[in-house]
Amino acid sequence: MKKAFLLLLTGSMMSGLYTQAQQRQYTMAEATNGLRQQLAPERLRQFEWIPEQNAYTSVVAANGSFAWVKSTPTGNSIKADTLLKLTDLNQQLFSAKPLRGLPPLHWISASSAWFSIGNDLFKGILQNGVMQFSHWCELPAAAENITVNTQSGQIAWTVKNNLFIRTATDVVQAVTNDADENIVNGKSVHREEFGIDKGIFFSPKGDLLAFYRMDQRMVNDYPIIDWSVTPAHANNIKYPMAGGKSHEVTLGIYQPSTQKTIFLKTGGPADHYLTCVTWSPDQQSVYIGLLNREQNHLWLNQYSAVTGELVKTLFEETDAKYVHPTHPLTFVPGRPDQFIWFSERSGYRHLYLYNTRGQQLKQITAGDWVVNELVDVKPDNVIFTASKEGPMEKHIYTVDYAKNQKATPYVRLDKAAGWHDAQVSSDGSYVLDTYSSGTTPYVARVTTISGKWEQAIITAADPLKDFQRPQIRPITLKADDGTPLYGKLILPVNFDSTKTYPVIVYLYNGPNVQLIRNTYPYSGNLWYEYMAQHGYVIFTMDGRGSDNRGMAFEQATFRQLGTVEMNDQLQGVAYLKSLPYINQQKMGVHGWSFGGFMTTSLMLRHPGVFQAAVAGGPVIDWSMYEIMYTERYMDTPQENPEGYANANLLTKTKNLQGHLMLIHGTNDDVVVWQHSINFVRACVDNEVQLDYFVYPGHLHNVLGKDRVHLMQKITDYFDANLK
Secondary structure, eight states: OOOOOOOSSOHHHHHTTTOSOOSBOOOHHHHHHGGGTTTOOOOOEEEEEOTTSSOEEEEEEETTEEEEEEEEEETTEEEEEEEEEHHHHHHHHOSSSOOSSOOOOEEEETTEEEEEETTEEEEEEEETTEEEEEEEEEOOTTOEEEEEOTTTOOEEEEETTEEEEEOTTSOEEESOOOSSTTEEESSOOGGGOTTOOOSEEEOTTSSOEEEEEEEOTTSOEEEEEETTSSSOEEEEEEOOBTTSOOOEEEEEEEETTTTEEEEOOOOSOTTOEEEEEEEOTTSSEEEEEEEOTTSSEEEEEEEETTTOOEEEEEEEEEOSSOOOOOOOOEEETTEEEEEEEEEOTTSSOEEEEEETTSOEEEEOOOSSSOEEEEEEEOSSEEEEEEOTTOTTOBEEEEEETTSOGGGSOOEEOOOSSSEEEEEEOTTSSEEEEEEEETTEEEEEEEEETTSSOEEEEEEOOOTTTTBOOOOEEEEEEEOTTSOEEEEEEEOOTTOOTTSOEEEEEEOOOOTTOOOOOSOSSTTSOHHHHHHHHTTOEEEEEEOTTOSSSOHHHHHTTTTOTTTHHHHHHHHHHHHHHTSTTEEEEEEEEEEETHHHHHHHHHHHHSTTSOSEEEEESOOOOGGGSBHHHHHHHHOOTTTOHHHHHHHOGGGOGGGOOSEEEEEEETTOTTTTTHHHHHHHHHHHHTTOOOEEEEETTOOSSOOTTHHHHHHHHHHHHHHHHHO
16 A cells, blocks of 8 residues: 655745646646656656766657667766667667667666567677667566576576576576465565565575565465456455465575575564565675564574575564564675664664674664665765655755764755655766656756766756646644644635635545655646646645654554544644635545545544545455555454454444445455445445445556546546535
């Protein structure tokens, strides 16, 4: 569901940003998909630093076509050299069926790179400033999770539930051969919680392969119905629900030279979680963050990659509520006995330096703010992004952790307000800084780490300059315990404070998500602006439980999802009601996923506050949601029956006042369709009228052209009930 100085833009500045009348309003298609299509700001395409060089490649459009261009910072400028044009690539390889665009280019070394077209892989050599490509290999049509190791040239992939590898000598080996489709190899596990996004881990030299093996035979089958065929067909998935049986995961180590596999002896309860998988630099060990199912006790363990035996536990982390590891170890270059570890033990996510004996050598970062990403590590300094300036900003910093930290303050590497991302060159001399803010659509710049030189690569024009834009006011409220809550108020275009307007509250307010950020567009969503163009006030706010504010803020909702969050959102409602231009009899609320749960909860647990609501993909009963996420925040239904009962919306349908529409994708495998189906059943049983709509074939989100239909459906519902 599945992130004081707050903004450099003050309230008065933001309120005047878009007061000038512009030419036209958005179409629904523009408001829905425009930022991903025709209204997207210009961006740097396919940027990648070249190994062993202070140079990078990107795709540049010129004369109606595209080219891979190598750019090299030199002195006070950037030298650009065309490596290969699309027309030349088509002549080399694709004359029969020319490509219409350039695929992402991945560098192997300073003189070689590869790309893929479907499951065909191609390798190129840079000679005399020109790339020459040839066919590398063709993988099976059903291949997924394709992983290329640039050190060894080996390629791993999965077909269905088994794992395969193509060695550097072009030999294909079956790493696993499990006939039971419910034993899954080489894929991400634990439903991609804990930062897990892959199941294949090549060793540093690329000659060994670690992989997840997930046995889910003990997990209940759950049918996802394919309605596109007649008769409809049930595709069973394994869906572990809170309090029920979970899958069991192990980690295998495969050696292509011997074709042998050993499994790490992680021991303990079989349904624990294996997180933060990291190879040691010498390939003799694998480190795993072993987390108990209760998610309140983590062991950072070292295992032998040769025997699979436990070598030692480096340290343990515990928390009365939960520990939430999401990052692997990062070893310090040139110091194979030192690594950097993310931890929230101080109440905020920070960086710690450890040695492989398990001794903490230093806390690298500290403060009442969150480290977002570790960008680069060198023997003496790290580069990271963090919310140090305030939770609505993300900036790039470096700190020399080899010195006394008190005498070495954090050095900020960017200058502009907004939300920054960074990529560092291979030797750490240059950083690419890309960012946006409420007034800046997109900027990409290259700078030296010393800050003595920088050059903007792209400064995007405003693609929304020809549209009517609403005024946007940043809002700070306080929770009932005094915690600051940040939100924004989007006013109708041609706003008249003597009139009254209907209002829509858009919310999510769940873990790991942050809506209120200083990014472009500052509204956060062009549909909000579309509604403002049609006479609505839009209000959105991050309450307690949401991301980027530290553990106390997030854990305030522990064991009682939907209670503290609603209290915070009701502070927003009270604020709205205090405004003379808000029509208190025309208030709506809308959210999706966790926001759908919040929307439905507000209608049932606080009836009468809102006259109309649209809830998409909503969790209705947390005992039917996945183990990993739900038990972190709620414990099990057996341990916390009161919390689950309070959050269960099936028992509260009699409370409904006003108009509520539920929307669900029929093939949703995240919040399964049964949530809203059961809710409809409960409404029928209690003679409660409900509006309901489904999107056949769609998963948890309605995407593509059908999303325009979805947003029109939601808009029409609010128009019918709030105007």
